[in-house]
Every structure is written in structure tokens, then in C-alpha cells.
Amino acid sequence: MALFDNKKVIIIGDRDGIPGPAIEECLKTTGAEVVFSATECFV
Known part of the structure; x- marks a missing residue:
């Protein structure tokens, strides 16, 4: 069993x-399910 299963x-x-x-x-x-992915600019 993996960590992200x-x-x-x-x-x-x-x-x-x-x-x-x-x-x-x-x-x-x-085995992880990505429910949200974004790239942000932190200034």
C-alpha cells in the first residue's frame, strides 16, 4: 500500500x-486523485 493510494x-x-x-x-x-491543481504567483 502506497502513501497516496x-x-x-x-x-x-x-x-x-x-x-x-x-x-x-x-x-x-x-494512486492519488488530483481534485485541484493550480499555479500561483506569490509576491
Whole structure:
């Protein structure tokens, strides 16, 4: 049983760091369900 099996995940990426879609791609193989993914600019 993996850490993210059957879990719902909210992803908030950073424009100058790691964007949300990149994190989402990494989580696709973990069994997690991405319910929200966004890339924000924190100033």
C-alpha cells in the first residue's frame, strides 16, 4: 500500500518554482486523485 493510494490531493504550484502541472505529472503514478491543481504567483 502506497502513501497516496485512494487519497485526494490539492496542488498549489509556484510560478517561479515548481508549477502545478509538473507536480500533477509526478503524482499520476502514486494512486492519488488530483481534485485541484493550480499555479500561483506569490509576491
